[in-house]
Amino acid sequence: MELNLNEQNTFVNSNMISGICSVCHQPVFSKYYFCPNCGNKLNTSPLSKTIQTQIWIYALSIILPMFCFLFIRKWPGMKYIKSEDPEIKQIGYIAWALLIISTVITIYLAFVWTQNIIQSSVDSINTDLGAF
Numbered sequence: 001m002e003l004n005l006n007e008q009n010t011f012v013n014s015n016m017i018s019g020i021c022s023v024c025h026q027p028v029f030s031k032y033y034f035c036p037n038c039g040n041k042l043n044t045s046p047l048s049k050t051i052q053t054q055i056w057i058y059a060l061s062i063i064l065p066m067f068c069f070l071f072i073r074k075w076p077g078m079k080y081i082k083s084e085d086p087e088i089k090q091i092g093y094i095a096w097a098l099l100i101i102s103t104v105i106t107i108y109l110a111f112v113w114t115q116n117i118i119q120s121s122v123d124s125i126n127t128d129l130g131a132f
């Protein structure tokens, strides 16, 4: 029991300890992104978190248009709108209208979502600064 206490003191006094987990109150290392004890997400490294967020946004920026391109190639709206049959042409127009509305909504949601990620990063930096 006494040995355990000494080990814990050495652990707490180490320079690598950056803080205490807000959920389970165990000491956590500065290199950890998640608490090893309870899995709580730690905000000990706001700069790294920002880089991760940036990589995620950049990766999506590369992947998303590729998915859109593959989808558009399979999308029959183009063929329908070029048809001589007015009924088929109308289906094409409706498909185009839905595609444009969906695109606008998706871009809007992506914009709001990205703003939320940026805001939560700013909030976590502010929280960290407040702790010092």
Ligand SMILES: [Zn+2]
Pocket: 021, 022, 023, 024, 025, 026, 035, 036, 037, 038, 039, 040
């Ligand atoms: Zn924890």
